[in-house]
Amino acid sequence: MVDDKLDFIELRELALDSARVARACGCGIDRYTEWTRIPVDFPQAQMRTAGTLSEDPYSEPTFAEYHPQGTSYWSAGAPIAPRYYPYNRCTVQQCSVCGRACLTYVEAGGYYVEPRIRALDPALLVDAPEPD
Template sequence: MADLPVLDGAGLRALAERSAAVTVACACNEAALAAWTSTPLSFPESQLEDVGTLYLDPYDEPGFAEYHPHGTRYDSADAPVALRHFPYNRCNIATCTVCGRCYLRYTEAGGYFVDRRIRALNRPELVSEASA
């Protein structure tokens, strides 16, 4: 994680715009990933390459406060991508090496489980730099 560049809102928006412009068919785009979901078993994770992170400091535990000014929820497809809020403050950004689509990813670690979560990064209008 330390070798990945920390992205700001402009950088994240640029990746979202690039991802939104991809129209080719690809195995990474077969599942509906508009909202946060557990990474499907059929998702081709081997095609992804991490290109950036939203983790500001790998030695600091980011908070769990979410950002939903318009009544969205964690699992809403139109929830803001709020860089400094949960779960985005724990995310890496990955690009599909086959088609160029971008995804937000983080690992949810509960008491008895670990769950890799994923969300497509293809709606630049949802990127928010609201402070924590």
């Protein structure tokens, strides 16, 4: 397992490689265009950790979101801005069968935890400045 922090260039390269995959795969990563609960039948065994977007495991990252075009957390077109929530809590995973990449994190609500997934789409990556 890799716990390395990915910089924006590495993240973009992974996203571009993922976008080039044309074949069907049981991982279904290409279907998760917005944040989605990870299904119980998701093939986690064929995933490998490519890195993390988390800056420092000992500090609380911001909950500020980045939506300059009026999108929301749930929007398929929402930007993927690594310094903003929830991306600043994500692990980047890559399917060992097809090579597609996705973002995952665990949403921790008041009474539940829910693992979530979103495809890593290079068209949505934004190297947005640090939040205020």
